[in-house]
Amino acid sequence: MSGNTIGSVFRVTTWGESHGTALGAVVDGCPAGLLLNESDIQQALDRRKPSASVSSTTRKEGDKVEILSGIFEGKTTGTPVSLIIRNVDAKSSAYNELKDVFRPGQGDFTYQQKYGIRDWRGGGRASGRETVSRVAAGAIAAKVIARSGIDVVAYTYAIGSIAIDRSKMPADKNLKKFVLKNSLFCPDSDAAARMDKKISEVRKKGDSLGGIVEIVVSNCPAGLGEPVFYKMDADLTRALMSIGTVKAVEVGDGVEVAGKMGSEVNDQMDKKGFRTNHAGGILAGITNGEKIILRAYCKPIPSIAKPQQTIDCKGKERIIEIQGRHDICVLPRIVPVCEAMVNIVLADHLLRQEAIKNEKN
Amino acid sequence: MSGNTIGSVFRVTTWGESHGTALGAVVDGCPAGLLLNESDIQQALDRRKPSASVSSTTRKEGDKVEILSGIFEGKTTGTPVSLIIRNVDAKSSAYNELKDVFRPGQGDFTYQQKYGIRDWRGGGRASGRETVSRVAAGAIAAKVIARSGIDVVAYTYAIGSIAIDRSKMPADKNLKKFVLKNSLFCPDSDAAARMDKKISEVRKKGDSLGGIVEIVVSNCPAGLGEPVFYKMDADLTRALMSIGTVKAVEVGDGVEVAGKMGSEVNDQMDKKGFRTNHAGGILAGITNGEKIILRAYCKPIPSIAKPQQTIDCKGKERIIEIQGRHDICVLPRIVPVCEAMVNIVLADHLLRQEAIKNEKN
């Protein structure tokens, strides 16, 4: 039931399957007069594409986006912006032998349970390929929030058990540029080298890896977020958790706060502002003007070459070894997806706040 | 902008401030014909009340609920159920001296930034007292899902750095009863004793403690959750994260999955079903029939007696020592709140699934 739309004012509806004709998004509620063209979106899509890196699938999708509506003479008109990305390299035959089998860790079993039918080609809508629509829509959201100076950067914080060393990260002003140059979107080059090596090892084992994405939002004005159920942290974490691979999300100090005392976690203030940012930029569900800091914990890609025990549609036990064309690690490709989801939530809340921020009082 | 309603079919709207006249909830979309009376709700509210335990505020609210509509001859009629809980022991004078000051870790600063005005008495709507409405509505949700056999139990997993020992938990069938008997809602008596002691120590220091709530859902049918943005894990996470104190949420193995390999995390299947439950009962955003397992990481109560640096409304620096009547640890009182939020999300998704689960195909 209508689970494919997110947002209230800036509203994104996505559609499409891994091996269907196309995927896309309709962005409704984008303010009129915004400069927007296909290359703005294409750049974001290109970051999500499988790279030369050892970590990625060999499926070759150009992910060429077409804007079908909502733009006139290079600007948004306030009407829905419809985006389409056609599938061109879908090879469903590779899935023929898996069509009756529930792959462990995938949505095969649950989609069958929910709908009584499923598009088994490449995971259908449960495929990671679905996120191409999110990234396309997120690129529009990025332009909306950029007008207010808000900047979002996401990067690889960890792959498997290899985490970055924060002391080796570039300065804030160089961070985004640095991250984009790195094929793993990793802000610590040394860690990146070890991650690359680890990915190669795991690939040889026929296994896969998880990791952690960190997302940082700079220059976000105070006052965004809608208590009590649409708090900024609630909306951001639901958006991240809606990415198939994410199993945990945290804000600011996150899981660590549980073991601490109030005096260690409260962010005290002085004339210059907040002295610390344990809260990760959000207090009582509303942005406080500090950096918003989020981490998304991603599970390993479930499609692995190692033999696995499962059952088929008739309940018969089966052993499968998944070949197909899969990533070894969901990172770095999930990094721009996390960024896109944060862009979308921020664009929505920025516009929501306009509705009630009223000079007339 | 309208952030006080959660749910799509089973829809809860809450209202009320800590020191206002009353708090309440309107539950719309509750199926007709459900047996419901005030004592069903009162029992849930009583669990949330400050206990004799050392951890709690001395504010004495009876939290007596009144059902104002939607019930006829002991049954729901399908029309909105309106609930009200009047405040009787609000002592706003204690807050007089804090009215111009932004308390660290509280919503004072952000509410002022967002709305340009705030009800400073006891935190207004940002107070933990707001959760009384959630618990009241959650009690109705619990009755809705109980008809389908779904059972939710929440308990204290950790307070500060003291976690339970799972091997000491009672058997599943006794868990709920056991937890309810324990003033800390803790399923490990030994850990509970140490937690109690820790709370006393921290109270003496004028500090506060965080902790972890674990929530387990049994007998949930497969098929609930709406891809792609209203996945069950996304909706549960947003619901838990919307509780002011929660800073991180995880599902199943949660944060641990990031450091593991696919072969360690995938839940393989055989004729009897899933062999493991690393996924925490949710695959591709849809319930798989296994237990749903969630953990919410709660920050320490921000109101502490220790001196803290802050500023007032005019930007002047101030040192404050908060007296008031506060809990030392947000647990155990937050435990029934987490349970309520999970009840509400499950009731909504159970009914959503009815809409599309159609025998007519």
Next chain:
Amino acid sequence: MSGNTIGSVFRVTTWGESHGTALGAVVDGCPAGLLLNESDIQQALDRRKPSASVSSTTRKEGDKVEILSGIFEGKTTGTPVSLIIRNVDAKSSAYNELKDVFRPGQGDFTYQQKYGIRDWRGGGRASGRETVSRVAAGAIAAKVIARSGIDVVAYTYAIGSIAIDRSKMPADKNLKKFVLKNSLFCPDSDAAARMDKKISEVRKKGDSLGGIVEIVVSNCPAGLGEPVFYKMDADLTRALMSIGTVKAVEVGDGVEVAGKMGSEVNDQMDKKGFRTNHAGGILAGITNGEKIILRAYCKPIPSIAKPQQTIDCKGKERIIEIQGRHDICVLPRIVPVCEAMVNIVLADHLLRQEAIKNEKN
């Protein structure tokens, strides 16, 4: 399923039954800093109360409203405003003999069909008494739109076959005041006298009367309304049609346009603006700055003393003569209800437009 909330930014949820404990509304999304007290709302409620006029029920409800939340020191805080009106003169015993019978023209039969249960006391939630919540919420909406200078006036256009003579209406600037003085809210005193007489006659016959409400909105800025499904006329129509008694709604020239030619209906423009207002202030679903003109056609009160044929819950045929305490004509009491619904829709669209009306482009 959650049909009791209207609006997107300015969001109103109503609850309550005719003979239940109370009725009320929760208004979420009201901008902070708005001066608001109970007497603002009480005035609107008083207009809806049964008058000394021959047309009204003898049930005596003070309709005393209490604001339970969302106000601090006389101003809205941006949190939900909860309103309650307790029932004090509900006499359910009068309905005892009707409890198994489906009254013609009422919701008895359809509520039973939909929910399998119904609160038969006074029509339960299907009673006209439900509109008290709308009027209360509408009074808040009126204050929101008044800040932008928008003014809404509703009045009796016709009762039965007696319509006003527009040439006898007071000048625009006196209209609202004039209408409020008249017990029938009728802007033509001569017609009002004939209407009063007609009502008396029909009362003696044990029958009831319908009528037409006209609503005029002045000083509405151009640009409100959200194509394509939330056009201003679509939203206003649904709001009026959601009042139980309304069976037709028209905008501007309304039904007459069907029989005309384009040259007769198009509103041509010159330097001073629109030369005519056949469109009733709305073009392509967006306000054009002219007066918005609406008419709602109301059916006669279905509760009549005349004998009527019907069936009971078991399908047995019955003849009923309804005594109870009923209005003879739904006008004038429905007039402030129509006004309230228009206020609510305008407040919502005014705030929606703020969200996207962006100077930053």
Next chain:
Amino acid sequence: MSGNTIGSVFRVTTWGESHGTALGAVVDGCPAGLLLNESDIQQALDRRKPSASVSSTTRKEGDKVEILSGIFEGKTTGTPVSLIIRNVDAKSSAYNELKDVFRPGQGDFTYQQKYGIRDWRGGGRASGRETVSRVAAGAIAAKVIARSGIDVVAYTYAIGSIAIDRSKMPADKNLKKFVLKNSLFCPDSDAAARMDKKISEVRKKGDSLGGIVEIVVSNCPAGLGEPVFYKMDADLTRALMSIGTVKAVEVGDGVEVAGKMGSEVNDQMDKKGFRTNHAGGILAGITNGEKIILRAYCKPIPSIAKPQQTIDCKGKERIIEIQGRHDICVLPRIVPVCEAMVNIVLADHLLRQEAIKNEKN
């Protein structure tokens, strides 16, 4: 702000402009397992196309629909169904000289006021061409409700001042077939002949005509519609009023009820059911099992060849004579659009009712 989505469970989002690349719709919430192919939708689109009739534009659009997602092996999968119809015969040059002028009766002025920018080519999104998306989505809705036996038929009730003679309509069982054979979708052949003649006359005058569409729903189960704001009549009339050309809507006896007495309007019941159907199948906002009867009053096409006074973007007065390629009368082309909107609302409410209609009580 996000005005392009309608429905709650069966949810339709439309996009596209008259002279843009394409138009389309995303249908979310369609139950899985429904047989659906492009020809189902194409048939509906073909009915909306300009006919050989004298009434229609000479723009030649094949309106070929492509299903991009949500279908697998001929059945819906429960994921969003994305539909696209490419524009092939858009000749924007005809609009070059109108690009700075506000055409009377069109959305030119209000779109400019709302968005500060507008796609002036053929009316952009305010064009009647937008309805192609509605008809496409409506065809899917028709299949959803057909499973429950619900049948919707719309037809021309009047064109200009020429109305049908109900006594000349075919029997119910032949009505739909009869209507589809007639180029004006008119169920009275004699009236149709006179309408055709009238259209020719008006064309010669350079003017245009309005008319009335009647929509009848058969076999709708009792119990659909969600009090109080999403009553079936409220939702149906908002859906019809959201069609650009509609200026009034009525249910059952509609406008006539205002002049009648309760005894004339109440539908009495006996063992066989309702004796009359003045209510038009809806009581207290809920379907009662009788035929639903609706009428939509359409204004004449605003684009006329006759000289009209208007202003341009700079406020300068202009006289325009619109050539372009326009229909003379919005009927019959609007007939399938009305039918589509009714289909969509019914599909949504049918599924909504499933969510709460619960055998478990």
